Amino acid sequence: MLQLYKNIKKRRLELQLTQTDLATKLGYADKSMIAKIEKGG
Numbered sequence: 001m002l003q004l005y006k007n008i009k010k011r012r013l014e015l016q017l018t019q020t021d022l023a024t025k026l027g028y029a030d031k032s033m034i035a036k037i038e039k040g041g
Helices: 002-014 019-026 032-039
Strands: none
């Protein structure tokens, strides 16, 4: 499962998106959920 978290971060960086950008696109209020996901939490 750890690889999934790494893949999400890698792809976000490839697309030159910040955690805030990705959170907005996914409908989250802020980047905290994206940070948790990328940390594997």
